[in-house]
Amino acid sequence: MSGPRAQSAAALAGLSAAVVLVAGSAAVAAGPGGKTSALRGQASALDARARQALLDLYALDTRLHTAQARLSSLEGQAASLRAQQAILSQQLTATRHTLVVSQRRLGAHLRTLYEQGDTNALAVLLGAQSLDDAVTRLDDLTRVADQNRLVVEVTNTARIRLARVRSTLAARRTELGSALAAARQTANDLSAARSERLTFIAQLRSEQQLKARQISALQLAAQRVEAKSQKLQAAADAASAIAPPGTTSTDSSTSSPTPTAPAPAQPAPAAPTGGRTITVNSTGYALLGHTATGIPVAWGVVAVDPSVIPLGTRMTIPGYGEGVAADTGSAVRGATIDLWFPTLAQARAWGRRSVTITLH
Numbered sequence: 001m002s003g004p005r006a007q008s009a010a011a012l013a014g015l016s017a018a019v020v021l022v023a024g025s026a027a028v029a030a031g032p033g034g035k036t037s038a039l040r041g042q043a044s045a046l047d048a049r050a051r052q053a054l055l056d057l058y059a060l061d062t063r064l065h066t067a068q069a070r071l072s073s074l075e076g077q078a079a080s081l082r083a084q085q086a087i088l089s090q091q092l093t094a095t096r097h098t099l100v101v102s103q104r105r106l107g108a109h110l111r112t113l114y115e116q117g118d119t120n121a122l123a124v125l126l127g128a129q130s131l132d133d134a135v136t137r138l139d140d141l142t143r144v145a146d147q148n149r150l151v152v153e154v155t156n157t158a159r160i161r162l163a164r165v166r167s168t169l170a171a172r173r174t175e176l177g178s179a180l181a182a183a184r185q186t187a188n189d190l191s192a193a194r195s196e197r198l199t200f201i202a203q204l205r206s207e208q209q210l211k212a213r214q215i216s217a218l219q220l221a222a223q224r225v226e227a228k229s230q231k232l233q234a235a236a237d238a239a240s241a242i243a244p245p246g247t248t249s250t251d252s253s254t255s256s257p258t259p260t261a262p263a264p265a266q267p268a269p270a271a272p273t274g275g276r277t278i279t280v281n282s283t284g285y286a287l288l289g290h291t292a293t294g295i296p297v298a299w300g301v302v303a304v305d306p307s308v309i310p311l312g313t314r315m316t317i318p319g320y321g322e323g324v325a326a327d328t329g330s331a332v333r334g335a336t337i338d339l340w341f342p343t344l345a346q347a348r349a350w351g352r353r354s355v356t357i358t359l360h
Contacts, residue, residue: 039211039214039215039218040215042211043208043211043215046204046207046208046211049204050201050204050205050208053197053200053201053204054201056197057194057197057198057201060190060193060194060197061194063190064187064190064191064194067183067186067187067190068187070183070186071180071183071184071186071187074176074179074180074183075180077176078176078180081172081173081176085169088165088169091165092162092165095158095161095162096158096162098154098158099154099155099158099159102151102154102155102158103151103155105147105151106151106152106155221294221295224294225293225294225295225326226312228292228293228294229293229311229312229326232292232293232306232311232328233306233310233311236305236306236307236328237306237307239307275316275358275359275360276358276359277356277357277358277359278308278309278335278356278357278359279335279354279355279356279357280335280336280337280354280355280356280357281335281336281337281352281353281354282317282320282336282337282338282339282350282352282353282354282355283336283337283338283339283350283351283352284338284339284340284341284346284347284348284349284350284351284352285303285338285339285340285341285347286340286341286342286343286344286346286347287340291303291326291327291328292327292328292329293311293326293327293328295326297327297340298340299321299340299341299342300321300322300323300324300340301323301324301326301327301340302315302317302323302324302325302326302327302337302338302339302340303325303326303327303328303329303332303337303338303340304325304327304328304332304336304337305328305332305333305334305335305336306325306328308334308335309325309337309359310325311325311326311328312324312325312326313325313359313360314359314360315357315358315359315360316357316358316360317337317339317355317357318355318356318357319350319355320339320350320355323339327340337357
């Protein structure tokens with residue numbers, strides 16, 4: 001492979017590797033936050049765009065290869081035509097020389113006939129000194145007439161052939177020139193389109209690398225959250241008694257919310273089949289900041305007692321939606337959960353209610 005096809009294969013391999021890297025990173029990225037899901041969606045969209053760009057590049061390379069092959073063929077025909085023109089030029093030169101020689105001979109014959117005066121057969125016979133002389137002079141007269149006829153025919157044939165050759169060469173030169181111009185324009189247009197597509201693919205590759213770095217950073221954050229969550233879960237499992245209630249990072253009475261942009265309440269999804277159900281007391285809160293496990297608060301973050309609901313457990317809460325056990329608090333003990341809301345009004349609207357949740 002060489003030329004545009006080899007470059008396309010290299011671009012295909014490099015971009016495919018970047019796509020696999022992004023897809024693989026997105027697949028293993030964990031965490032309840034919406035940022036990871038958004039990055040996964042963006043990576044998936046970039047993957048689709050990359051595949052389409054590669055298909056477009058392949059199509060462009062195929063068309064460019066065809067156009068370059070046609071251009072090479074036309075250039076070969078042009079070289080052949082130039083060779084034919086050179087040969088025909090030599091032939092034309094020889095024809096012109098023959099024409100000049102024929103015209104000179106015709107002029108010499110006409111001059112001879114003029115000098116001889118009356119050259120009809122009877123005059124030659126009457127003016128001859130002997131029979132041999134008469135026959136010789138008649139033969140000379142016939143030969144001169146034949147030569148004159150031949151000179152006229154050669155001259156006319158040469159003129160006709162010269163006109164035809166000139167016309168044919170002009171037509172072929174014009175036709176080939178138009179075809180070459182069109183082929184060069186097509187090849188240039190396809191080359192420009194290919195360059196634009198390669199630039200676009202390079203931009204996609206840069207975006208994919210950026211997404212890969214972002215997902216990698218989220219993975220590291222998720223690992224830190226997981227490590228902290230394991231410590232909290234181990235401490236909860238080792239505790240033999242319930243700690244006295246106190247102020248937690250998720251207690252709505254300790255701070256007033258200052259949300260920048262309220263999010264719409266998510267509709268309650270249909271209850272999934274399977275999973276363990278448990279009835280708990282739920283309370284809405286609307287604090288900003290980070291949870292006990294270190295992740296930012298967001299819709300779906302649920303504070304739990306790890307000895308009752310292990311951290312990291314996914315759950316479905318009727319009237320709220322999907323959630324993940326990702327926070328703890330000294331005031332959250334037993335069959336109790338706290339649900340995060342983006343606004344204080346939404347948290348107060350939820351209030352405190354008993355719900356039967358499904359653990360997954």
